[in-house]
Amino acid sequence: MRTSSSIVTTESLSIGYAHQPALMENLNLEVQRGKLTALLGPNGIGKTTLLRTLSGIHAPMKGKVLFKNTDLAQYTRQQIAKEISLVLTDKPALWSTTVYELVSFGRYPYSSWIGQLSPLDHQKIEEAIQLTHIDFLRHHAVDTLSDGQLQKVMIARALAQDGDLLLLDEPTAHLDLGNKIEIFRLLRTLALKTQKAIVISTHELELAIEMTDCLWVLSCGADTLVGTPEELLLSGALSQRVSGKEYILNELSGKFEIAHPAGPELAIEGNPKAAQWLAHFLRKNGFTIVPKAAQTLHITDSPLQISLNNHVFDCFDDVIQALNKG
Numbered sequence: 001m002r003t004s005s006s007i008v009t010t011e012s013l014s015i016g017y018a019h020q021p022a023l024m025e026n027l028n029l030e031v032q033r034g035k036l037t038a039l040l041g042p043n044g045i046g047k048t049t050l051l052r053t054l055s056g057i058h059a060p061m062k063g064k065v066l067f068k069n070t071d072l073a074q075y076t077r078q079q080i081a082k083e084i085s086l087v088l089t090d091k092p093a094l095w096s097t098t099v100y101e102l103v104s105f106g107r108y109p110y111s112s113w114i115g116q117l118s119p120l121d122h123q124k125i126e127e128a129i130q131l132t133h134i135d136f137l138r139h140h141a142v143d144t145l146s147d148g149q150l151q152k153v154m155i156a157r158a159l160a161q162d163g164d165l166l167l168l169d170e171p172t173a174h175l176d177l178g179n180k181i182e183i184f185r186l187l188r189t190l191a192l193k194t195q196k197a198i199v200i201s202t203h204e205l206e207l208a209i210e211m212t213d214c215l216w217v218l219s220c221g222a223d224t225l226v227g228t229p230e231e232l233l234l235s236g237a238l239s240q241r242v243s244g245k246e247y248i249l250n251e252l253s254g255k256f257e258i259a260h261p262a263g264p265e266l267a268i269e270g271n272p273k274a275a276q277w278l279a280h281f282l283r284k285n286g287f288t289i290v291p292k293a294a295q296t297l298h299i300t301d302s303p304l305q306i307s308l309n310n311h312v313f314d315c316f317d318d319v320i321q322a323l324n325k326g
């Protein structure tokens with residue numbers, strides 16, 4: 001279905017490489033303005049290939065990518081460079097340049113043949129620097145940046161290009177959690193503020209659930225799952241698709257839980273927070289927690305006291321030792 005805010009649609013798109021079977025077939029996807037879309041799927045499924053195909057630098061095997069209702073194959077390289085920014089995972093080779101210079105490379109599709117920047121180019125570079133909050137870095141050499149700072153600079157360069165579609169391949173790879181959240185938040189705010197469409201590939205499902213507007217979940221041998229994270233969780237489709245033998249996606253919390261093998265059953269009563277973490281600890285140590293069992297532990301949290309069979313313990317390790325002794 002094509003909506004009024006569509007900027008890209010794919011029609012029966014197959015992606016892949018010559019002389020090899022298609023990686024994904026019959027993709028009918030839509031990218032909307034003002035939204036952050038996350039593209040997920042296991043290693044090697046074809047996320048980067050899909051981003052490259054949507055950017056026009058890699059041709060579809062079959063089907064079409066329509067950009068603003070026109071087949072992308074009909075755009076010239078110059079037109080594509082003004083409309084679509086693709087940020088891949090490679091680090092820039094231009095280490096001796098400053099942040100301002102690197103962001104200014106986003107204006108190449110617009111600059112004169114001698115590479116001279118116009119006042120409008122400088123204005124767009126300035127806007128991109130302000131939007132990504134990297135003003136304080138403008139004179140820094142690129143090789144002095146942290147990975148998180150470099151990612152923001154790469155986003156600024158893509159913004160300076162001023163196209164309507166930004167495609168980013170794993171923009172949070174190698175970042176710590178704080179920086180990951182910052183990049184997700186920045187991209188979502190940028191999509192809303194600028195009404196550009198932003199698509200990122202990522203392995204961070206929990207963050208994508210928290211911070212994106214739309215998910216595309218690619219899987220081998222199954223249709224691509226598409227929708228808002230909340231609706232996909234509500235329907236159960238997301239958990240069914242991404243849960244495995246070793247872990248399940250909790251449909252209520254949107255968080256992964258490790259699936260522990262079943263063990264001797266125990267019940268726990270008492271302070272809910274303390275009971276939850278005692279249950280967590282016991283599951284990790286081979287026990288299964290059920291509402292009613294032959295043995296019940298009672299827990300209070302201040303002071304921490306766990307009663308079991310008329311014995312009282314003040315730490316979790318002692319409980320395990322007692323349980324293991326039988």
Ligand SMILES: Nc1ncnc2c1ncn2[C@@H]1O[C@H](COP(=O)(O)OP(=O)(O)OP(=O)(O)O)[C@@H](O)[C@H]1O
Nearest residue numbers: 017020023041042043044045046047048049050201
């Ligand atoms: N230029 C190429 N020529 C032929 N095959 C390629 C080429 N680039 C990638 N592939 C293959 O296509 C498949 C999909 O690669 P792609 O990088 O798109 O997957 P991905 O989902 O992005 O993986 P990851 O999550 O590991 O980054 C892989 O098997 C890869 O080896």
